[in-house]
Amino acid sequence: MRVLRAIRRYPVVAATIVVGVVVFALLGTDLNTPAAWIASIFALLVAAVTSARMIRDILRGRWGLDILAVVAILSTVAVGEYIASLIIVLMLSGGEALEDYAAGRARGELDALLARAPQAAHRLPPNSQTPQDIPAGAVVPGDVLLIKPAELVPVDGVLLSPEGSFDESSLTGEPLPVTITEGQTVMSGSVNGSQAALIRATAATEDSQYQRIVALVREAAESKAPVVRLADRFAVPFTVFSLLLAGIAWWVSGEPVRFAEVLVLATPCPLLIAAPVAFMGGMSRAAKDGIIVKGGATLQQLAGARSIAFDKTGTLTYGKPELTTIQPASSFAADDVLRLAASAEQYSSHVLAAAVQSAAQERGLQLSPATTASEVATNGVRAVVDGHTVLVGKRRFVAAEAPDTGDGGETKAGAGQLRVYVAVDGRFAGTLLLSDTPRRNAKTTLEQLARLGLEPPVMLTGDGRASAESAAAALGIQQVHAELLPEDKVRLVAAMPSRPVIMVGDGVNDAPVLAAADVGIAMGARGSTAAGESADAVIVADDISKVADAVVIGRRTMRIALGSIWLGISLSVGLMLAAAFGFIPAVAGALIQELVDLAAILNALRAVGGGSATARPLGRIDGAAEASRRGAGNGSELNSA
Structure with a gap:
């Protein structure tokens, strides 16, 4: 059954093998001439079909590499090298089957993930x-x-x-x-x-989490790498060079067979197959490391990345803040401030809202439903609770309706600390101080990115300036932009001079800048669906060191893809030069070229293997530590600023 499926899928390959067996059976008998006619007619039919397809591509403005194979078939038939013509036909028709096999091996990790879907x-x-x-x-x-x-778990x-x-x-x-x-x-x-x-x-x-990952994998598997277009751009110069060399060899030697001997070695297979196989392998390698890359274009941009920007909460920090201090205004009680704030925060999707609600519940405070509630993205929430108008959020948001809003009271925000302001009925009610510590390996990751040659990182956050600057100081980040709206982040990323630029974020408000960046990377393990859909790559593991891993994988994949192309070109050119001087007969040349194709594809498959360059030194999130940071109930999936 497997053989029958292969025949139905690749009929030209099957027909070529049958014709080859018949021709070789007739060799050495009195039927040499019929054998030559059978091989020649079959090769010319394949050349005619390929030519029709090639002409349609040219009319669409795409110059491919099939012209070399067609000219090689015609020239070998013309000079009587019909065995070589059959080998070229097998090479041309077998290329698709070989690509399917190689790409199938390369995308094994992606297919395994899809197969495990509940x-x-x-x-x-x-x-x-x-x-x-x-x-x-x-x-x-x-x-x-x-x-x-x-x-x-389904x-x-x-x-x-x-x-x-x-x-x-x-x-x-x-x-x-x-x-x-x-x-x-x-x-x-x-x-x-x-x-x-x-x-x-x-x-x-x-x-659900797993199906979102599966959707990203499907998108990645269906993408086309830009290096394939790069290979197509090699078509015209490589074709011209090959035809010119073959023509010179014919003119100098005076032997038409020399033209055919050169062209049988001018195969397009390394250019057509090796590059996409390398990129599929790179995506598979990334998937094994917990990084879903949506296409070869992303790998190419990662390979050339020169600068990087990070969101703060939930990206450089754990995004699991905890209430540390309540600072009520003189006419308010601490528990009242916290209860009213938590009641209003029930209607916010911000990660800080979950922390405020959790703190109130831990103190046994009874939350009240709001009569009306609305959230102002990246600023805060306004709600009517128990007949009181409550504002919770950034200082400027609260101060707009409560002019007596202070600057934070006695306790200053330290590294990784966040301040939430509360107003009730137009009066400043107090502040809530929350702590959100930097990720354990965030600083080491930034150092690794610097060693990879990226420019110093930039922090882009909607959080207050004091908490942003303190967290940046703890991580060694010099450039900090705080209190940003989503459009501000897009504008700042667009203005970064060194391209391509990577943006790393996790929240709903990061979705626009992730889509606008050359490479948007979403921290997807606890992040928002919007961020994952807008990003070019999603880090499934809750581990920021994967950002550096992604850059390493991108660079290695690009190096292997281009290396495979140049390996195929270099070997082909060297062999064509040898054939131009008459050292390689047509049949031997066609067989040797199959080995060149195989070498280029095997080299491209190296992108599947190879360990992550940063996974070991940067380490993984400790299981117990991660478990301790989990939110209870729905809080763990909320979005960060």
Whole structure:
């Protein structure tokens, strides 16, 4: 069956092999002439079909490399080298099959990720302990699901069991199982441990973590690398050179066969196949390291990147701030300030909102629903709570309606600390001081990027200047732009002089600048869907060192892709020169050129292998530390400024 499928998929290859067997069976008999006619007619038919396709491409403005193969077939038939013509036909028709095989090996990591997508779920109906098997796509938020031992979690949810152990290595890169307690987030795509667990779904399948990754992988697999167009640009000069050399060899030697001997070595296969195989291999290599790259264009931009900018909260920091200090104004009580602020923050998607709500709940404060509520992106939230108009957010946002808003009180914000201002009924009510520490390996990552030759990093954040500058000082960042709106980030990235520029972020408000940057990289493990969709690459693992890994993989892939092209060209040119002097017969040349093709493709496949240059020295997020930073319930997935 496998052979029949191959014949149906590659009929010209199958026909070439059959004709070749017939021709070789007739050699050395009285039927040499029929053998020559069979081989020649078949080769000319293939050349005619290829020529028709080539002419259509030329009319569309695309000059390809098939012209060399066509001229080589015609010339070998003309001088009676019909065996060489069959080998050229096999090379031309077999190129597609060879590319499929090589690309299939290269994209193995991507295909493995797609194959693991959860397909089924065990739903517990209300008032029943008997699970019903349903398609994963039928799960809706609120469903209670049974996750059996060693089973894949089908959708995002919160744990209902007292405790569970889950393997998140395919999502975050963390090799050790993570212990999750009741009420904490369980990500789809993680693998349950040895005990059955119950979760409550918080998202449908298409909105869950693993399916978002799968969607990114599909987009990556369907992309076309720009180096393929670069290979096409080699077509005209390489074709002209080959035809000129073959013509000179014919003119100098006076032997028409010399023209054919040169052209059989002018194969286009290294240019047509090696480059896309290398880029597919680079994307596969990145996927294995927890980096979903959406296309070869991104790898090329990463390879040439000269400057980089970072968001702060959730990118350079963990994005899990905790309340450390309440500083009420003179006429307000600390618990009242916190309760009203947390009640208003229920209607905000900002990561700080989750921290304020969590702090209020830990103190046992009862939150009230708002009569009306609205969020002003990157500034704060306004809500009417218990008849009071409450504003929570940045100083300038609160001060616009509460002119008596102070500058923060006695305690100054230190490294990684954030200040949230609160006003009630037009009066300044106090400030909340939260701490968001820099990622453990953020500074080491910045140093690695500097060693890779990138210019000093720039911080672009919507947070206040004091907290931004203190966090930047802790990380050694000199250029800081704070209190930015999304359009400000886009403008600053567009103005950066050294291109290509990388932008790294994670929140909804980062989506515009990630789309505008030459390379947008989203921290996708806990980040927003909007950021992941806008970005050119998504770091699945919650590990900022992967940014440096992505640059290393991009550079290595580009080096291998271009190296494979030049390897094929160099070997072909050297062999053509030897053939021009009569040292390589046509049949031998056609066979040798197959080895050149194989060498170029095998070289391109090196992009699949090779370890990450930065993964070991920069380390991974500690499993226990990461587990301790998880938010309870829906807070862990909220967006950062």
